Amino acid sequence: MNAEILTSIFNKFDHQSNYVSHSELNSGHINDTFLIKSDGNKDYILQRINHAIFKDVPGLVNNKVLTSNHIRSKYPNLSHKELNKTVLSFVKAKNTDFYYHNENGDFWNVMIFIEDSITYEIVKEEEIAYEGGKLLGDFLNLTSDFDSSKLIDVIPNFHDMSFRYKQYASSIQSASKARLTKAAKYIKIVVALKNEMHILQELKEAGEIPVRVTHNDTKISNSLFDKDNKGICMIDTDTVMPGIIHYDFGDAIRTICNTAAEDEKELSKVEFNLEYYKAYEKGFLEKTKDSLSETELKHLPLAAKTMIFIMAIRFLTDYLNNDVYYKTNYEEHNLDRAKNQFKLIESFSEKLSI
Template identity: 60%
Template sequence: MTEAQLMHTFDQFQHASSYVAFNEIASGHINDTYLIKTREEPHYILQRINHHVFKDIPGLMANKVLISEHLKHKRSDLSEKEIKNRVLTFVPARSGTYYFKDHEGHYWNVMEYIKDSITHHIVTREEVAYEGGKLSGEFLRLTSDLDASRLVEVIPHFHDMSFRFSQFEDALKVASAQRKEKARTYLLKVADLKDEMHIIQNLKASGAIKLRVTHNDTKISNALFDRNNKGLCVIDTDTVMPGVVHYDFGDAIRTICNSAAEDESNLDLVHFNVAYYNAYKSGFLEELETTLSDLEIETLPLAAKTMIFIMGIRFLTDYLNEDVYYKTKYPEHNLDRARNQFKLIESMEKQMKV
């Protein structure tokens, strides 16, 4: 994108600001995100939404705006300035919708930038894990009275274990003998864990655990902090959909508690950090405990194991499929990612009762 194109796109939204400059924010894997600096505050975040991943952009933006308006209503005890620091504020396009579609078919949205906010891509202190847990728990608590059926399911079957197993089994049927042999140890692990990894889905299907509004992408980089590492709000609400509390708890733990990058091939470096787990869980339950059932709380450790597994099986499936989904840098990149996730499960099992 040229600067002139970004300026033109930014001016398709209802702001009263004078453009000064832009910086690309390169942290995301799906959307293209830019910080738009203006002469007057606030500055803005301009984002191009990946319509190849998200097929229903109007539905996605309706979800995002609905969530923000609900959260603003729930935080009516705060001043307007405080609310803008704690809840995402979306700017409507000149057309009246909350997105702009350019002549190339790309979709854009704009939100106000939260001043002096920071993000973490890895966790190096328990206080950050704790604050991340509080933010996630607060989000779930404040949206617990919002009817989840009002949300559009922007990525169907996103955390559906049966769907992921079906993809895996289809890949296994067409995989080369060489790749199956290299992955043999992990094929056996998948088979061993199959029944256990369906427990949460079965509880959801039976109605034993509540269907609620969930964020569904709770990696630590989707939490904003102030300069003192106190939590401000969760961001990147593209994947907000109906779900269960275990999705958000487990996905956060998967990313917070791994001592190594998810594609680290030296498995000796991969450990499950129980201290970070306990810190995150403490903050999470501090915000949410009174709204959860005993069963939901009891199955939180299983949620962590399940969400680690679901990424392991997705990486393994892509390896068997000759790497058609995730970007890879070498032939066994996806297999290394899968090995990493299964080692994380093994480390967790050695240290905790799950």
């Protein structure tokens, strides 16, 4: 996207600064995100929210702002400047909404960029895993007293396993013979794991695991660190909505404990890193153990396996549907992602005997 268009959009927000330059950030599958350098004392994140995926963008933005404001309220002694370095801070558009809706139908929002911060696509040190666990634990603790019913379901049935199986079954019916043939090995695995992969959903529906505010996209690249590798905050809160802690813990483990990127084609490089699992769990439990029930604690390992699986089945479903959801760079990109996650499940099951 060219500078003129981005400048025009950026100027729809009340940041009291001017565009200088931009760079695109490519960590997500869904939205388009840009770092805007300004002539003021702050830089900004400008994001186009994919309204083909997120059907209620105003509701989504409201979720993000409400959650951020609640977290900000937990730091009454921090100055405004310090808060902006600790918690996500959203900028209003000049029409006073926290988003801008342009004539093309696109929705945009702006956040203050947290200076001297870094993210990781892959964890390479136990310290990062440990700090990541503390970050998620903090996020869940800071939002534990927020009424999750005030949030919309940004993506209904997002982690609902029955829904994902229905989507998958539909993709089987409509898929080409060529894609079915290439996916045959993994189709058998999906059938074999069906009962085990519904356990957490059944506990949630039975009320044995409480519903609370959850992040719902806790891959390690959504944890923000400082230059000393200490955690700052969780970012990319587009999917904040009601859920169970197992969704968040499991999805974090899925990315933190994969020894390779999630689209690595060479499956011999894909292993489950047990040391990182233990480090992340340690940090997470330091922040949450006293507030979790026995049932919640018992099912943390299953949460990891379940969330690895749900990504595997989503990637596989999208491949069978001819790649209509995730951004892809080549024809079998989603199939490679699915293979990667199924290999991770295999390694996880071997190392934790689950």
